[in-house]
Amino acid sequence: MKRRLPSMTAALVVVAAMATLPLWLANTYYINVASQILFWAIFALGLNVLVGYAGLTSLGHAALFAMSGYTAAIVVTAGGAHLLGAVAAIAMTVATAAVFAVLALRATGIGFLMITLALGQIVWGIAYRWAALTNGDNGINFKTRPQPFGIDLTSAPAFYYAVLLVFLTAVMTMAVFVRSPLGAAVRGTRDQPRRMTALGYNVWLVRFAAFLLSGFWTAVAGLLFLYYNQFISPQVAALQTSAEALLMVISGGTATILGPIAGAAIVVVMKTVVSAYVERWNMVLGIIFVLIISFMPDGLVPGISRLVRSMWPQRRSNVTGERAAKAASEARP
Amino acid sequence: MSALVVKDLTKSFGGLRVTRGVNLDVAEGERHLILGPNGAGKTTLFNLITGDFLPDSGSVMLQGRDITRAPARQRAHLGLGRTYQIITLFGRDTILRNVTLAALGLSLRRWNPFVNLDAQADLEASAMAALARVGLSHAAHRLLGETSYGERRRVEIAMALVQAPKVLLLDEPFAGLSVDERRDVQKLLMSMPRDITMVMIEHDMDVALDFADRITLLNFGEVVVQGTRAEIVADPRTREVYLGS
Numbered sequence: 279m280k281r282r283l284p285s286m287t288a289a290l291v292v293v294a295a296m297a298t299l300p301l302w303l304a305n306t307y308y309i310n311v312a313s314q315i316l317f318w319a320i321f322a323l324g325l326n327v328l329v330g331y332a333g334l335t336s337l338g339h340a341a342l343f344a345m346s347g348y349t350a351a352i353v354v355t356a357g358g359a360h361l362l363g364a365v366a367a368i369a370m371t372v373a374t375a376a377v378f379a380v381l382a383l384r385a386t387g388i389g390f391l392m393i394t395l396a397l398g399q400i401v402w403g404i405a406y407r408w409a410a411l412t413n414g415d416n417g418i419n420f421k422t423r424p425q426p427f428g429i430d431l432t433s434a435p436a437f438y439y440a441v442l443l444v445f446l447t448a449v450m451t452m453a454v455f456v457r458s459p460l461g462a463a464v465r466g467t468r469d470q471p472r473r474m475t476a477l478g479y480n481v482w483l484v485r486f487a488a489f490l491l492s493g494f495w496t497a498v499a500g501l502l503f504l505y506y507n508q509f510i511s512p513q514v515a516a517l518q519t520s521a522e523a524l525l526m527v528i529s530g531g532t533a534t535i536l537g538p539i540a541g542a543a544i545v546v547v548m549k550t551v552v553s554a555y556v557e558r559w560n561m562v563l564g565i566i567f568v569l570i571i572s573f574m575p576d577g578l579v580p581g582i583s584r585l586v587r588s589m590w591p592q593r594r595s596n597v598t599g600e601r602a603a604k605a606a607s608e609a610r611p
Numbered sequence: 612m613s614a615l616v617v618k619d620l621t622k623s624f625g626g627l628r629v630t631r632g633v634n635l636d637v638a639e640g641e642r643h644l645i646l647g648p649n650g651a652g653k654t655t656l657f658n659l660i661t662g663d664f665l666p667d668s669g670s671v672m673l674q675g676r677d678i679t680r681a682p683a684r685q686r687a688h689l690g691l692g693r694t695y696q697i698i699t700l701f702g703r704d705t706i707l708r709n710v711t712l713a714a715l716g717l718s719l720r721r722w723n724p725f726v727n728l729d730a731q732a733d734l735e736a737s738a739m740a741a742l743a744r745v746g747l748s749h750a751a752h753r754l755l756g757e758t759s760y761g762e763r764r765r766v767e768i769a770m771a772l773v774q775a776p777k778v779l780l781l782d783e784p785f786a787g788l789s790v791d792e793r794r795d796v797q798k799l800l801m802s803m804p805r806d807i808t809m810v811m812i813e814h815d816m817d818v819a820l821d822f823a824d825r826i827t828l829l830n831f832g833e834v835v836v837q838g839t840r841a842e843i844v845a846d847p848r849t850r851e852v853y854l855g856s
Binding site: 454455457458459460461462463465466469470472473474475476477478479480481487491 | 699712726729
């Protein structure tokens, strides 16, 4: 408990800062940027379940992200309630994730990547070509944001708080999942699938469960994206969106919770803030990515954490020593 | 009742027949040794028994139950454990987590995404008990990457033991060990209770012969000779396989 105190304090400070952000960041533009970081971070966290914990790199997640947005947009535009649209969006996306999983989990590695890429392109093609349903290249305008419990989400701070609430739920859920038996099983299938089978795990089903969880949070992020932009078009389902989400996960650090959040922050800030000042912001993003991969191949968060550990090695050896001493004393009769 | 029965097991990879009509009958509590030179088909035989490969023909019975077509994961639930010739552990985790993961494999809790694995006291207790049996409880919280090769071999055995297997397949458990480590592992295996039936592949005749009640000698995927230690040592075909004369 004593050892966890600094990290818990840091987490509380960060949450407090986020909760008060609209108060000290009066500019609506930056509050909107913060909202974008949060829902992209939810998307990256969802993708990270597959890429980081299950070791399955997907290039088709933009399709799931867009599927959620399109479903809600179509349902609400057709006269359905927002709640119905949200439930339908999540159900439809998780069902699509299940279909993707059944097809893609026939392979791992590059095979999995290529199958998810192909599936993503199919959904993009449908969004682009099935104009009767999706309005094709023109996309769908989503007139109003939902009003959960009568709360108007039109203003930037109100929307930010709604997204923050969902984001914190996603982070907590992810933290619980990572420490859970299923989380351990998912990581086990990433590291030693054959051994996991010999230990009695159904490797395919564990990966399938990971895909569904990933699809669920991708759906939630897709919904928030729709509510924020109030517009969705085939571009959302394009390969570039999948690649950006993957970039967030890899640059921040796979198989960590903070990594995808940090990655989302970098990419969104580059796209929205830096792009206002630097015409070739894509190049800057590329350089940052190359620097991260060169100097911190595991990503920003694990890299910084390793750097901190190397600066204070004493603390770590003390912790290891304490653990060993505790284990030895427990082992003694 | 026999613990493990293999009947006419045959497996080919392309044109290469690696297992040819192998028969094996291992009694409850028996220590059975599979001997044979490199390429004899010993590990393939293990892979057929554990379900990593499916045989072209023949059958595998575990405690009277036909498991020939059962998925590999189901065999673990039926009481079949194994260790690997090439150590396959979870290098990023602690020794305790490795063994806990093995204990979790047979529990329905493996599907639970809501509870903390570290808070599952009974799983951790059984993992600690298995580590105590292999003499590694003092190192339980050490990262696997910080352990010696000999310790990893013992972790492999602890992972098998924590699942309380009825039949344990040991694939070259002494491979790569120093003389001292080899002696420790040998002592450990000899101390195992007879309610675990053990089948072991080993090259080192000196170590392995002490272990075995009965021995099967394989060559080119076929059973050459089967019998007690005395029978195997006395059989001229053993000499022929190993010395080529």
